[in-house]
Amino acid sequence: MENDGNHTEIELKLFILPQYQQPLITFLNQLPGSQSKGCRQLTNRYFDTPGLALRRMDMGLRVRGCDGNYEQTIKTAGTVVGGLHSRPEYNIDINGTTPELALFPAEIWPQTQDIAALQQQLHCLFSTDFQRHCWWVQEGASLIEVALDQGVIAAGNQREPLCEVEFELISGSAADLLPLAQKVAQQLPLRLGKASKAQRGYRLAQQGRARPLDTLHDIPLPMGGDVNACLTVIVETAIERWQLLEEWLQLSLDNVVQQAALWQQLRDCVRLLRLVLTQFALHNDLTLNGFAWLESQLCFIDNALELAYLCTVPKPLQEAGQGQEIAFLAQASLQQLDFAGHLQALWQDSRYGVLQLALVQLLFDLQRRQLLPSVTEDLPNVSGKLLEGFWQQLQVFMSAKGEATAQYLALADALEQGHLLGVAFGHLYPKAARDKFYTQWQDVNQQIVLLGACRRATQLLPAATAALNDIQHGLGLSIERLCRNALRQTPYWR
Template sequence: MDTEIELKFLVSPEVGAQLSTQLQSYQILQQDQQHLANTYFDTADLALRKMDAGLRIRSQNGEMEQTIKLAGNQVGGLHQRPEYNVPLTVHSPDLSLFPARIWPEGLEVAQIQASLQPLFSTDFLRRRWLLAIDGTEIELALDEGEVQAGERREPIHELELELVKGDVSQLFELAEELVKAGGLRLGAVSKARRGYQLAGLSSSPRLCMLEPLALQPQDVCEQTMVALLHKGLRHWQHHEEGWLANASLEWLVQLREGVSLVHQTLLLFGELVSHRINSGWIDDLLWLQQQLSWLDRAQMLVHLTADKGHYLRRLDCRKTLVSQLLAQQAQLPDATQLRTLFYSPRYARLMLGLTHWLYRQDWRAGLAPAQTAQLAAPVAELARQRLDDSWHTLRHSALGKPELNGAQYIQQKGKLRRNLMVGLCFSDLYPETERMTFRMPWLDILRGIEDLDMLSPLLDLRDELNEQDSAELDEWLARKQRFLLEALEQSRAQALLLQPYWR
């Protein structure tokens, strides 16, 4: 058995041409290229897929080999999976050739064997380089070809960096050098998963809301921190893949939620591990949030222009407003610019930095005894402290004042979002009824603030209208603002009277 440790990148087609030049400064032990044809097998009810196992036969230069990859670990684009390889003389898989110990207890291997059938294939040219770096050997494999399922095809442009032997940190250092040229994006989806999706045997990525992490009061701080970071990163990458397959705004909004969870988790646990965090990728994390800051504006414009401006239906100047709002939409980042972002050197550096930090888990190194004890302590006490701190900050912000105007409410939107994210991080530690009784009014207030802020693009257009249309818009905006402010003030007065559920 081998355990693969590899970084997977999806790459722009032009990366192949620049890669040879980038590798000239390294010691190349071996270089070749080969044509690989792979057929993937499973049962009709996907028995292997349900085990998170992948079975293939690879044909190369007239020789055949069957491989099974079992469930492993994935952090960002770093994949670790047990792999078993057996040579074949016929193009038909034989599960009995694999060690019996690899199968779950009670699994009817013979029954699965009898039901195996080919599902899809991959066909690609692989260019390989075996590099030696300070005693570490790393294989680079650039694959270009296609996945095929029936009549359906999808291109393959991937780069894999696999640790052959030595220090895994060298794998990341090499990757950091390669991404400087751009065109590389850490990939969380394997060729096999893409094949299942293409064959219609596995669902395409689905848009999903960020849900609370399953927690128990006895879970320790370190365990909770790592689980929250993994959850945020998975949510982020899932919606990145979803957006690339279906470029709609909702996917980007949820991608931002995953990024926000990662950032908020680092803030919540920062006192325990901050001295071990690489500040470079933390800066990149803040940069990415800034790169996505236009999403609120985009959501407003989508709502205001939907159904030819149905939201503005009572205004005689609706057509003029919609035309100007659409012009604003056209100025926002488009799909091409976003793809450039996701394949940019800084974005790749961020993903590599976070992935490496999670893989090493080196926040433990150099900790004082008191910090080590805090990391090993049950998370319930830390949760209470953080929720208290967050509540204190909210109560002493403008949201705790006797009365607010529209501009003041809008200024508090980010603060309230962060407060609610803190609550989400520790939600499962508390009874749902008590928790939601407290959170729902604040969630309603956030929605109210977002509705109030949605009027902002219209305020920006007032000076571009004639006098009559401007007066009509002013009157309409005043009514909307008055109604929203009254509702917000009532909700806030009630929310401030609620007793915290975590005490």
């Protein structure tokens, strides 16, 4: 095995479903500028101490075997933007399957680290064994290695399939990775891959967890109000969260109530990105068409949220004596929504990956300032105008005449837009004033959610229609009162 020494690995990682392997192989074999490098079977053993000392230092250690040759590799702290991974790595040929830490450069370790003691504690935590098909592809002025890996991650008795595509820069510019990936994504379904093989292995060995997802109240923005820098952070945060939510959706398919909440969070990410790109005129045909398609695929979420809320047996339904029966029916309806099927449907449509890669390209262009928002004001002024537009929209809703339930359910959409604007730009304003403002509107939104859930409950249990109508009437009065009070407060951005 060739000794590559140390370098910074720059690669774009994408996930692919197993049924699309052969179409990918055929496409890459026929792609102009592509040269097949054959297929190899790779064995990989990942090592750490019982206390996960390497993981705590953000390092990953493996020994890779191929055709009787072995190479030890250690990867140190790096970055992931979208699906683009950049991480220093050190590769050294060895004679066996056990890594020797002393062979790595001394400067990669903390000065106080006892390498000998670390060596004694090493043991194999998990393995990734896979078949790798490789191509070298000329894209622009760059040479890129495309690797299709298909195999298994194993930790003890636990196993997880592995199927992914990596676009690694051999020479040239990292800017050429995305155009090549986009060519492939136009032909067959791919999606961004955030979790590395090592991260998935640690989790399978129950030595790691998917990153917890706290509620995203606001995105910390850089000081100075530079529009380009702030938009870069917003887009990067939303893309990263989207990927994490995909991971959580896959891990929690057995919890249908949690699925509803996770799908809502994923839709929030999608709508946040769409809103920001719209307000700053950053859309192109790929994002415009992609968001329109994706929104149509997420139309089941409102139904799921109402059913999930009914599963909690809201207090008004308890008091009406129908709560438990409705909760039972709601749980059964949730089970029939086939969340796994919805996730697979997205992953099997090439438009999903095309949209994700278009957003990563946009992010890359923002970072390099090759794409500039069409605004001349600083961000506080721009965001203030956007939030003021949201405020005026609320005023219009409250003065409109129409059927109360439908009107309030439509108001929920306006409140969501205000929430997303707060997530994007709320960091620019005092937290206390911002929290006070949104707390009142959250109370309104909670009542609207209950209103929609009651309407859904009449479909589940028609015999309870009279009692549910009484509840909805009371909720309408409560929502109107809460809205009037909320509209009296001074907006936090003024």
